[in-house]
Amino acid sequence: MSNPSPLKSAALLEQMKLHLASGAGKDLTKKIGLVYQLNIAPKKIGVDEEIYIVDLKKGEVTKGKYEGKPDATFSFKDSDFVAVATGKMNPQMAFIRWGAMKIKGSLSAAQKFTPDIFPKPSKL
Amino acid sequence: MSGLLGGADCGPSNALKNFSKHVDSDKSLQRDRMQNGMQQGQFREQRQMRAEDKNMMQEFYNQGRQQDMPYGFQHGRQSNASPIPANWDADFANFNVPMQEKARMEQAFRSAPRQDQQNPQWRRDFFEQQHIPAEMQGAATNSFMNAPMNYGMNMGGMGYNMGMQRSAMPMYGMNEQVAVNNKGKEKLVELSSENWEEQFKALDVQDHEERQDESQEPTQEDDFRDFESIWKDMQEENPALAEEWANEFDSSLDSQGRPDLGEYMFEPNNVYMTHANPFEEGQRLLASGGSLSEAALCFEAVCQRDGDDIQKGWSALGLCQAQNEKEEAAIKALENAVKLDPKDLQALMGLAVSYTNDGYDTAAYLSLERWLEAKYPDLVSGIQVNNNDRTEVHKTVTAQFIKAAQLSPHGAEMDADVQVGLGVLFYGDEEYDKAVDCFSAALRIRPDDALLWNRLGATLANSGKSEDAIEAYTRALDIAPTFVRCRYNLGVSCINIGCYEEAAQHLLTGLAMHQTQGDVGGGVNLSTNLWETLRRVFLVGMNRPDLSKLAVSGADVNQFRSEFEF
DSSP, rough: OOOOSSOOOHHHHHHHHHHSSSHHHHHHHHHHOOEEEEEESSSSSTTSOEEEETTTTTTTEEEEESSOSSSSSEEEEEEHHHHHHTTOOOOHHHHHSSTEEEEEEEEHHTOOOOOGGGGGOOOO | HHHHOOGGGGGGSSSHHHEEEHHHHHHHHHHHHHHHHTTTTTTTGGOOOOOOHHHHHHHHHHHHHTTTTTTGGGGGGGTTTTOOOTTTTHHHHHSSOOHHHHHHHHHHHTTTTTTTHHHHHHHHHHHHHHHOOOHHHHHHHHHHOOOOHHHHHHHHHHHHHHHHOOOOOOOOOOOHHHHHHHTTOOOOOOOOSSSSSHHHHHHHHHHHHHHHTTTTTHHHHHHHHHHHHHHHHHHHHHHHHHHHTTHHHHTTTTTTTTTTOOOOOOOSSGGGOOOOOOOHHHHHHHHHTTOHHHHHHHHHHHHHHTTTHHHHHHHHHHHHHTTTTTHHHHHHHHHHHHHHHOOOHHHHHHHHHHHHHTTTTHHHHHHHHHHHHHOOTTTOOOOOTTTTOOOHHHHHHHHHHHHHHSSSSSSSGGGGHHHHHHHHHHHHHHHHHHHHHHHHHHHHTTOOHHHHHHHHHHHHHHOHHHHHHHHHHHHHHHHOOOOOOHHHHHHHHHHHHTOOHHHHHHHHHHHHTOBBBBBBTSSSOHHHHHHHHHHHIIIEEEEEEEEHHHHHHTGGGGTTTTTTOO
């Protein structure tokens, strides 16, 4: 249960996995139907990255490279991904900030990758 | 340039940090801008503002009400302006500006080279686009030159506008305008990682030109481009500064992993300020299942008076705001409480929970350690751990809590709060099954504790057991019907099982509870989380962009009563 990955993002993506199995998650796959690759680095983009696939076609989250071509690929620093996905960092800041996020792939696919696809956390 | 970054003048928080605070938190932006204007004496002669100026201020105000909409939901801004309280300009005057901080910023910016001198075009554009009347331009230009702080403020303004109106963001384009623009001409663009920014910009220009005729606010796009060019210049001219700025988000935590959230914001026009005993009144409201927002007003009154009960006031206020689903306000109040009494057990536990909810794990664990130290001083090992290592801190604190739990493992002597602390620790490490055991154990001792039922529910929900969670939430709400946080959680669980109508009802019920006698908009400490979740239900769940447009922070929830029962 305890996560072997040092990344905070890993826990978040674990939540995502559960979310995709839920009712809201199924609606999401129906609606979006695209495959995203996330390259998440502990400190610096491009260094020691872990690759995750958020497959909103099949409704899966997997670790490791995608067999085939994802619709869009994002590179993030761990803390930035968590901040953006949980709505803490203004995504506009992520865009203008130097090196906070990189994108490859289809623009229209990238535009559909919003924080709305992540589950809302419940609060203690 | 080093003066801007870490000169002795800057004090503990550096200028850029404050800068970005103003980019993020537009409320301070408006008030600083307005107040600054007043101080310059420019407004003094014309107290009676012209209609045009008033409109502008109103616009700022409206923007402030929508600050929490980070994902491009903002385009309904103009047509769906939030209701403006009649006394809005009085509100501006009532905002507390932390003078110390202001002075610090002023000093910091004084030593900074000013971009505007290098880029007069930008300044011209700024005025053109903001439709600032000529005499105000004079005032502002003047302060550009003489009061370096205004530079920061105005630039913050650009960033802010950009944040609000930019529509073609690469990944967060939930904005309808974007959707419309891309419909029928899905642009499949290969972006190389090196220069995607530029390519986006090019696409943006293209988009912009294409919708010139349909766009109502053509100039707003230009605002963004100006900002971007400044940012680019900055990167070229001073990469070190740019990098520092870019890392601002990470470095904004202190050595205890705590964020700098600024001063607590009190509600203006608090009717309890003249109450004979607001603390007692607040406690009475809490005990009788009254409105948490009203209770919060009582405690705010306590904190604003210089009485003996000020520490109790902060503590109660913080715990109340957390239950009211206003996390940031809760953290600020609780921090004040533990500053006045470092052994305030309830406040320390509350802080641990609030920090956990907001993702400040290290701060949460260290708050728990302080709690343990206050209650079981013999158990704390005193081993210094590196606060930068989240897992190390977690391990150390958990070990200490397990020792505390072993002191009284059985029955009635068991310390329920130790179980709660352990639950929070396991929760932070995503060990949800163990966290559920802890909260359940605590509930055996305090079965009527609504907070505990909610914590149990949230843990179940985050481990994917929405149905079980809903059961726990229902127990909590039976005990405390005005528990707004629990309504929110219930709404989230309803979303997760695909019951969007019910989700909207619960969220709206929670939001309706934020209304007080004096303010239908929910106060200055808005619950961005509730509104954001509601918009998501409308947009993603129910496919009702029309409703989502109305669901802006500070809106009057009564407008939804025709469609939803709450």
